[in-house]
Amino acid sequence: MASRIYAWLDSRLKLKSVERTLLDEPIPGGASWIYVFGSATLFLFLLQAVTGMFLAIYYAPTPDHAYDSIRFIETEVLFGAFVRGLHHWGASGMVVVIGLHMLQVFLYGAYKPPRELLWMVGVVLFLIVLSFAFTGYLLPWDQNAYWATQVGINMVGTVPVVGDLLAPVLRGGEMLGALTLSRFFAVHVLFLPALLATLVMVHLFILRRVGPAGPWRGGSERRKSGETASQREGPGGSGFVERRVRESETFYPRQVFMDAVVMLGIFAVVAVLALTVHFPLADKANPSDTTFVPVPEWYFLFYYQLLKYVHGPLEPVATWILPALFFLGLLFWPFLDRNPVRHLAARPVALVAGAVFLVIVFGLLGISLRDLYAVPRIDPAVARGKTVFAQFGCAGCHRVHGEGGAVGPDLSYVGDTRPEREWHLRHFRDPQSVSPGSFMPKFPLTDRQLNDLAGYMLSLKRTP
Ligand code: HEC
Missing domain, CATH: 1.20.810.10 (Cytochrome Bc1 Complex; Chain C)
Known part of the structure; x- marks a missing residue:
């Protein structure tokens, strides 16, 4: 058929x-x-x-x-x-x-x-x-x-x-x-x-x-x-x-x-x-939040790192001169490299140029990743607090940096608006005592969980 x-x-x-x-x-x-x-x-x-x-x-x-x-x-x-x-x-x-x-x-x-x-x-x-x-x-x-x-x-x-x-x-x-x-x-x-x-x-x-x-x-x-x-x-x-x-x-x-x-x-x-x-x-x-520091996608990170090294009058070198030269060089590379032989063994210049470029790019990427992941060295109590937060389903009502429900207030920066540990402890023990009419439930938390959770709340700040 x-x-x-x-x-x-x-x-x-x-x-x-x-x-x-x-x-x-x-x-x-x-x-x-x-x-x-x-x-x-x-x-x-x-x-x-x-x-x-x-x-x-x-x-x-x-x-x-x-x-x-x-x-x-x-x-x-x-x-x-x-x-x-x-x-x-x-x-x-x-x-x-x-x-x-x-x-x-x-x-x-x-x-x-x-x-x-x-x-x-x-x-x-x-x-x-x-x-x-x-x-x-x-x-x-x-x-x-x-x-x-x-x-x-x-x-x-x-x-x-x-x-x-x-x-x-x-x-x-x-x-x-x-x-x-x-x-x-x-x-x-x-x-x-x-x-x-x-x-x-x-x-x-x-x-x-x-x-x-x-x-x-x-x-x-x-x-x-x-x-x-x-x-x-x-x-x-x-x-x-x-x-x-x-x-x-x-x-x-x-x-x-x-x-x-x-x-x-x-x-x-x-x-x-x-x-x-x-x-x-x-x-x-x-x-209006001009303090926010964006992080680009990983494939732009090496370039982001490069930008950190140049300031003042040198800035244009990184913001456009190098990229422009790079892409022009890349575009016209077949005319720059006049060596007629294709075999790599007979092309030391091209080989070295390529290797240097890759070493620079991956070196910068490595430094950038190290910096990015080294910064937030989380306090263990805060990490535990985060787990408690997940365990008790707080995210069902609260959003933290875009994750979670919108029933309760967004907690992304609650450490700035509610900076006292005491307030959080009292609120967790009995939400209505500090927030009359609140329908946030009371949770059966141990003292340690209470403390960890409060620590986590206090860590949610604009500038850690
Ligand atoms: C059923 C929905 C619900 C759940 C689940 C819930 N909350 Fe709430 N939460 C609220 C509401 C509504 C408010 C606002 C009234 C108040 O302050 O109690 C609130 C307020 C808060 C506030 C004060 C925010 C501010 O800016 O005043 C914090 C902190 C908080 N919740 C933390 C938590 C934590 C931690 C958990 C998990 C253990 C949790 N919530 C679980 C509904 C909820």
Whole structure:
């Protein structure tokens, strides 16, 4: 039955030839696990597109409703927290996988002639992915979103001449507000996806014109016995006659299989992260709370650390000169690196440049993570208090930094408003004695639990 349907469709749509174009692309040197990152990136993009569509069903891009709509997705919508988790961790995964893809292309010298354009479009795609990350970060409209975006736009503002024009365009005015949110939303869900999809097609089109690079010259040790030999030359007699590895195999079946395995693996990892690592919402954005110190996503942390080291007249170096030089260098790298040899052993300069860059980035990331996790060294009594808080279901009525119900007052900063331990102890023993008419229940707490809980309440301050 299925084969008859296929035959009918084929007679109408000429599927055979499409199938051939899609699947018979020769891969010089044969299929390899090292080539999977491109399709893995594409897969994650599709995952982001699908989860994003579902999030858009409930998300409302206005300052009044954005935050609550995310809370609604998290708490009320069937699979809402899971889909948001997938979208969140999928974005992280995309940065990882695109990084690995670029690293592979770099190490294999696959950006060298005739593949300069392929690389350049790839760099633009990478920039688009970062723009997705930047615009997406604002959408939950929590404190982190608001203040991190504020910092980002201020950095754009430090670029001479264009900065003064560009920052208000990004913000939609002089203030970060409703207009900013709706334009970030539009860019995130309409402009960037259209741009990305188009450039992915251009990227793949160029790939099919120039062909994949394959292993380093002389890499015929990858040869698979019995594959068809294919000898291709660089396109159009442009002077790049690459002596290709003789043996190649087609994209289907082995490379397709490897790509599919990796996609499944990535989905499994992202799904497990989405299910187990809860990605919290901070408090709702409060534009008047200028003391808030935002923390960016982990993949921007190294840069955030770099910004801490430069002050005063040197500031523009970090806010735009280095990034601009980096991306220009990356974009035109195939023309800067004139060494015609692809094999890594013959490319000491490229190798050292790449290694130095990675050491700096991961060094800064390491320092930043250490600083972030070293700061809140929690008092054990406070930690115990937190457990008691969870144990007695206080979060059912009280919200702490975006987590919990809204029946009772938000306790995020109760240490500032109620700074006396005595008050808390009396309140816990008998809420009505200090708060007449309160319907907060009395809890059967031991003295130690009372003390720990009070300690936890007092620790909930704006500045610890
Ligand atoms: C059934 C809902 C409910 C539960 C459960 C609950 N509370 Fe309350 N809580 C309230 C209400 C309502 C108020 C406001 C009236 C008052 O001060 O008693 C309140 C007030 C408070 C306040 C004073 C806040 C302020 O700014 O004045 C603190 C502190 C507090 N609760 C802590 C806790 C802790 C700790 C727990 C868990 C052991 C808990 N609550 C469980 C409803 C609840």
